Structures are given as C-alpha cells and as structure tokens.
Amino acid sequence: MSESLFAVVRAEVARDPSRVFIERPDGSSIRYADLLVLTGRFAGTLADLGVRPGDRVAVQVDKSAEALVLYLATLRAGAVFLPLNPAYTAAEVRFFLGDAEPALFVCRPELHSAMAALAKAVGVPRVESLGASGNGTLMQRLRADGEFDDADRAAGDLAAILYTSGTTGRSKGAMLTHRNLASNARALADTWRFTADDRLLHALPIFHTHGLFVATNVTLVTGAAMLLLPRFDLDEIIHLLPKATSMMGVPTFYTRLLGRPDFDRDLVRHIRLFVSGSAPLSAETHREFFERTGHSILERYGMTETGMNTSNPYDGERVPGSVGLPLPGVEIRIAEPKTGRPLPQGEIGVIEIRGPNVFQGYWRMPEKTAEDFRPDGFFISGDLGFIDPRGYVHIVGRDKDLIISGGFNVYPKEVEAAIQALPGVADAAVIGVPHPDFGEGVLAVVVPRPGDALDEAAMRAELSTQLAGYKLPRRIVFADALPLNAMGKVQKTELRQQHKAMFAGG
Numbered sequence: 001m002s003e004s005l006f007a008v009v010r011a012e013v014a015r016d017p018s019r020v021f022i023e024r025p026d027g028s029s030i031r032y033a034d035l036l037v038l039t040g041r042f043a044g045t046l047a048d049l050g051v052r053p054g055d056r057v058a059v060q061v062d063k064s065a066e067a068l069v070l071y072l073a074t075l076r077a078g079a080v081f082l083p084l085n086p087a088y089t090a091a092e093v094r095f096f097l098g099d100a101e102p103a104l105f106v107c108r109p110e111l112h113s114a115m116a117a118l119a120k121a122v123g124v125p126r127v128e129s130l131g132a133s134g135n136g137t138l139m140q141r142l143r144a145d146g147e148f149d150d151a152d153r154a155a156g157d158l159a160a161i162l163y164t165s166g167t168t169g170r171s172k173g174a175m176l177t178h179r180n181l182a183s184n185a186r187a188l189a190d191t192w193r194f195t196a197d198d199r200l201l202h203a204l205p206i207f208h209t210h211g212l213f214v215a216t217n218v219t220l221v222t223g224a225a226m227l228l229l230p231r232f233d234l235d236e237i238i239h240l241l242p243k244a245t246s247m248m249g250v251p252t253f254y255t256r257l258l259g260r261p262d263f264d265r266d267l268v269r270h271i272r273l274f275v276s277g278s279a280p281l282s283a284e285t286h287r288e289f290f291e292r293t294g295h296s297i298l299e300r301y302g303m304t305e306t307g308m309n310t311s312n313p314y315d316g317e318r319v320p321g322s323v324g325l326p327l328p329g330v331e332i333r334i335a336e337p338k339t340g341r342p343l344p345q346g347e348i349g350v351i352e353i354r355g356p357n358v359f360q361g362y363w364r365m366p367e368k369t370a371e372d373f374r375p376d377g378f379f380i381s382g383d384l385g386f387i388d389p390r391g392y393v394h395i396v397g398r399d400k401d402l403i404i405s406g407g408f409n410v411y412p413k414e415v416e417a418a419i420q421a422l423p424g425v426a427d428a429a430v431i432g433v434p435h436p437d438f439g440e441g442v443l444a445v446v447v448p449r450p451g452d453a454l455d456e457a458a459m460r461a462e463l464s465t466q467l468a469g470y471k472l473p474r475r476i477v478f479a480d481a482l483p484l485n486a487m488g489k490v491q492k493t494e495l496r497q498q499h500k501a502m503f504a505g506g
Contacts, residue, residue, distance in 0.1 A: 003155035004178045005185075006075045009220045010036070010150070019196060020225045022065045025236060030065055032223065035072070037146035042073030044143040046104065049126050053078030053151045055103035056161065058124075060084035060093060060115075062108060062132040063206050063230050066139070068216060070106065070130065071206070075178075078151025079103070081160045082173075083207040085486060090118055096163060098122040100173060100363065109136045132230060155179035161363055162209060162304050173363030174305045176213075183356035184307035185217035187327045191311050192273060192298070194246070198224040201244040203232045203253065205486055209304055210278045215248045238262060246273040250488035251281045254297060255426075258288055268293050273314070277302060278487040280395070280413060282420045282427075283320035299323055301395065303381060305359045309351075310393045321417060322392040330355035333378065334387055337399060340374050348396055348411065351385045352378040384411065401492055403432030405440050408470040412492075415473065418466050419444055422459060424452035429482050429490045430473065435503040443502055444473035445495055447481055454478060475502060 001007070017033035030038070051057060057074045059082065061067050074081040082100055084093065086108070093115070097105060102124055107115040109129040116127040129136035153159075159178045163171040188194075200219050204211030219226050227240050232249075234256055241247070254276060257263045268274075274289075274297045281299050290296050301323030302308035309332060312324035326332045334349040335342050343349040358379050361369035372380050384402060385395040396411035403410040412430040419428040427447040435441030448454045456476045464472055477499070483491040 002150055002152045004075055004078070004151070004153040004157070005159055005181045005217070006039070006072060006150060007153075008182050008185075009072065012221055012223045015223060016196070019223055021219070022068070022226055022228050023199075024065060024228055025230075025240075030069075035069070038069045039073040039076050040146035040148035041143045042069055042138075043077040043148045043150075044145065045138065045141050046073060046077045046079065047148075048141070048143070049104055049128065051077060051079050051103050053153065054080065054158070056080045056082050056100045058082040058084060058097060058100060058102040058105045059130075060086055060088065060105075060107050060207075061130045062086055063211075063228075064130075064132040064134070065228060066130060066134050067132075067206060068228075070138075071212065071216075072220075075159055076148065076150050078153050078157075080158045083160075083162065083212060085205075085207045087486065090114065094118055094122060095171070097124050100161060104128065106130050106138055112137065153178055155182070156360075158360070160213075164304050172365060172368060175360040175363055176307075177360055179356055180307060180359060181213055181217055182221070183329065184213065184327075185221045187329060187357070188214065188218050188308055188311070189222045191314060191327060192218070192246075192275070193314050194218055194222040194224055196223040198222065198245045199243060200224060200226045201229070201237065201240055201247040202226040203229040203237060204248060204250070205231075208278070208487055209302060209307060210248065210250070210487060213307060214277070214302070232256075234260060238267065241267055242270060244271060246271065246275070248275040248277070250278045251276055251285060252279075252484070252488040254281070254289055255285055258285070258292060263292065265293050268295060271295065273298060275300065277308075279484075279489045280416075281320075283417060284420050286320040301383075301393065303383075305379060306353050306355075306381075307357045309353050309355075309357065312392075319392050322388070322394050324393065325391055326393070327355075327357075330357060331378070332387070332393060334385065335374075335378075335380075337380075337384075340378075340380075345387055345389065348384055348386045348409075350399060351381045351383045351393070351395070353381055354378045401431070403430075403440050403442055405432065405435070405442055405470055406438040410442055410471050415442065415444065415463075415467060415471055418463055419446060419459070419473075419476075422462060424449050424454050426450075427482055429492060429495055431492050431495050431499070433496055433499050433502050435474075441474045441503040442471065443499055444476045445479050445482060445499070446476055447479055477502075 013032040022030040109131045112129040128138040161173040296318045300311035312318040331354040337350040415430040426449045432440035483494045
C-alpha cells in the first residue's frame with residue numbers, strides 16, 4: 001500500500017468526491033472527483049515525457065489551479081516536486097536546474113524558447129510550458145484518459161525539494177518526504193480545527209512552504225475547499241471574504257487590510273480563523289486587527305526545512321509576539337548555539353526541532369546536513385528564542401541577525417517591537433552594521449505611517465526609557481518601505497549592504 005501524500009488525499013476524496021476543491025474567481029470550480037481524473041491525466045503525461053519515480057520535476061510557473069494539479073500529479077507519479085519562484089532570473093534558474101538535475105522542467109509559455117535553450121545547456125532532457133489560463137505545451141500533450149496506477153511510495157521517499165533563499169550563500173535544497181508533508185498537514189488540520197466545511201481564501205504564492213504545503217495540503221487532507229486567487233489583490237480579498245471561513249496570510253496581508261475602511265467586523269463575521277506566518281507579526285498589528293474585527297490572528301512558526309513547528313492555540317490565548325506551542329508530535333528545545341547544551345526555561349538560545357516534520361537533509365550536501373543536526377536528531381534551526389513558563393515559544397531573531405555591540409548581545413526583534421509600538425510607525429527593521437568602536441552599531445530603519453512625520457531624536461529619547469543603553473539604536477533612518485521577499489520577510493542582508501558605511505566616521 002502506498003504511503004504517499006497522494007494516497008492520503010485519495011482516501012479523503014473517497015469520503016465525498018462531489019465536494020468542491022478549488023473555486024476560481026470567475027466562479028468555475030474543480031471538484032474532488034475532477035481532481036482524481038485531472039491528476040491521472042497529468043501523471044500519465046509526465047510518464048509519457050519520461051518522468052519516473054524518484055525523478056525531479058522542476059516547475060517555474062504562475063499560480064493557477066492547473067499548477068496545483070501538476071503538483072499533485074507529480075506526487076501521484078512518484079516523482080519529486082521542485083517549485084521555483086517565478087521571479088527567479090535565468091541565471092538563478094540555471095543554478096537550480098544544474099543542481100537538481102530534473103527529468104522535466106515546466107516553465108511559463110512566454111519563456112519556453114529561452115528556457116529550452118538554458119535547460120539544454122545544463123542537460124535537462126525535457127522542457128514543457130504551462131500558463132495561468134490553462135495554456136502551454138503541457139496542456140497540449142495532456143492525456144485524454146484519466147486512468148493511472150498510482151506509484152507505490154514509502155513514507156520516507158522524497159516528495160519535494162524546496163530551495164532555501166540563499167541569503168547567506170549558496171541556496172540549499174531541503175529534501176522533504178511524504179511523511180514530512182502528510183504528518184504536518186494532519187497536525188495543522190487538527191490544531192486549527194479544519195473540516196470539510198471550511199472554505200479557505202488562498203492568496204499566497206505556491207512556490208513556498210506556506211502557500212503550497214500549509215494552505216494546500218491542509219485543505220486536501222480535510223476535504224475542504226479553497227477560493228484560489230492568482231495573487232494577493234485587496235479588492236478581490238474584500239469581495240471574497242464573506243464567502244470564506246478561513247484565511248492564511250503574511251503580516252503584509254493584514255496590515256493592508258487594516259488600511260481599507262471597508263474592512264470591518266461585519267465583513268468577516270463568517271470567518272472562524274485568520275492565520276499569519278512567514279514573517280513576524282507585530283503586536284501592534286495584532287491589537288489593531290482584534291479591535292477592528294473581533295478576531296485574534298493566530299500566529300505560527302515554521303521554516304522550509306521543517307514545515308510548521310509551533311502554533312498559538314485555536315482554543316486558548318493567542319499571545320502577541322509569541323509563535324505558540326509545539327505542534328503534536330513536534331519537540332522543541334532551546335540550546336546553547338555552539339555546544340548544543342539545553343538551556344533553562346526563559347533563557348535565549350537557538351531553537352532546535354525534532355519530529356516527523358523535520359526534513360531528510362540538504363540535496364547532495366551531506367556535510368551541511370551533518371553540520372545542522374545534533375547527534376540525537378534535533379535540527380538546529382538558526383532561529384534564536386526562548387520558552388516562557390506556559391510553554392509558549394518566542395523568537396527573538398535569526399542567529400545570523402544577532403547584533404553584538406560593545407560585547408553585548410542585542411536581539412533585533414526586541415528593539416523592533418519597541419519601535420513599532422511608537423506612534424506613527426508603520427514598520428521597522430533593526431540591523432547591526434560595522435562600527436569602529438563597538439564592532440557593530442545598532443541601526444533602525446523605520447517606515448512612517450502615511451501622513452505622519454517622525455523625529456529621530458524624539459524617538460530615541462522615548463526608546464531610552466524602555467531599552468538598555470546598549471540596545472538603543474545609535475541612528476534611526478527613515479524609508480518609504482522595507483525590502484521584502486515574496487513572503488513578506490525583511491531582507492536584512494540588503495539593508496546591511498545599503499547602510500554598511502553608516503558609522504564609518506565613528
């Protein structure tokens with residue numbers, strides 16, 4: 001019996017194939033019965049194109065229902081799904097194709113010729129295209145017959161490879177198994193009380209853990225429906241919210257909704273759950289959202305290598321600034337970064353994770369894999385945090401973002417929270433840049449709220465009443481926006497590069 005994620009989905013489909021899986025903005029839909037036929041047609045076509053179990057299928061396409069069907073068909077065929085950000089340049093794609101050596105690369109129709117030449121240069125045997133409107137060569141080759149014998153896969157077989165962003169060097173391919181994906185989807189579905197009655201508003205990208213594995217897989221394993229948007233569109237979100245029961249987003253989604261006067265309590269009276277992740281949600285946004293809607297946003301914590309690790313409770317207090325409690329089956333501990341020595345409750349250290357959600361390792365990087373795991377199987381996340389007396393996990397920043405100023409450790413998130421609580425502040429990022437006396441100087445980059453004028457000296461004076469002197473930003477600079485990646489995470493590497501000479505004069 002197959003232990004693939006698709007086998008889990010098939011078992012759920014059998015309960016009621018007539019249910020709607022995807023509803024598009026134009027009102028057209030795909031039912032679960034249709035999904036079985038479509039994935040059979042796609043999986044058969046993959047086999048016709050030479051894809052065999054264990055082969056990689058690299059996909060760089062726009063978000064669409066057909067793209068999600070291709071993801072599921074890849075799993076059904078026993079192959080390994082490799083999603084790539086549509087924003088990647090040809091040079092970046094060349095690296096991923098050369099590293100992963102896929103049997104098939106599926107790209108956007110308008111790039112087919114250019115990508116076919118690139119793929120040939122790195123030895124990829126087949127290139128097809130798939131468009132957001134259901135066009136492309138892959139659709140032209142699609143089998144008419146939906147019958148397909150599902151590949152027999154073990155729980156420990158690879159299901160997907162997701163490349164990390166590579167902000168500190170070469171991108172690494174995180175190898176995720178069917179067990180990783182299925183266990184995490186079930187744990188989230190139970191924790192968040194998802195059922196077949198749910199309708200998830202899906203506006204996230206699908207080349208990333210959040211949109212592909214969290215939002216999509218939780219929907220699939222519960223037989224729920226999704227309202228699928230090709231991208232985040234405020235007008236469409238406002239239009240569709242009354243039809244939804246739940247929504248998953250990044251903090252930017254929620255701050256932009258709060259900027260709409262028509263986003264009010266009545267609009268979301270049918271919603272039972274708002275989830276936020278992929279980047280820290282400020283306590284101020286959490287508070288404003290609750291005051292406006294009566295809903296407390298549920299924040300959780302995950303990463304490419306592990307899927308989701310913790311979540312604030314569905315029933316119980318959702319603590320602003322905390323990512324909640326470990327998910328069922330997931331172990332979390334705080335350790336001294338260099339030695340791995342477990343630290344007492346309340347002390348800050350590196351977050352380490354063990355459980356069925358934790359990835360198999362980095363693609364063709366055994367040395368890096370060994371470096372990032374403790375001998376007892378805990379994965380070293382690189383995130384710094386602590387656990388409070390109630391067991392809630394709090395993240396204070398990335399290990400690589402830790403600022404050491406004059407010998408003192410400064411955790412950016414603590415300073416950012418203090419800044420974001422000041423009147424007139426829309427967003428803030430705190431970084432360390434070279435300083436001739438202190439090694440690193442604390443620098444804050446602040447985005448003012450529209451129409452508000454902020455004063456650096458006044459802000460530093462107020463912050464000095466809340467923060468120890470060594471934590472106080474030595475400079476505050478203002479910007480129209482912070483550089484964000486597709487999931488709303490601040491690109492601090494870019495900020496450090498921009499402001500590296502700030503303290504050059506002492």
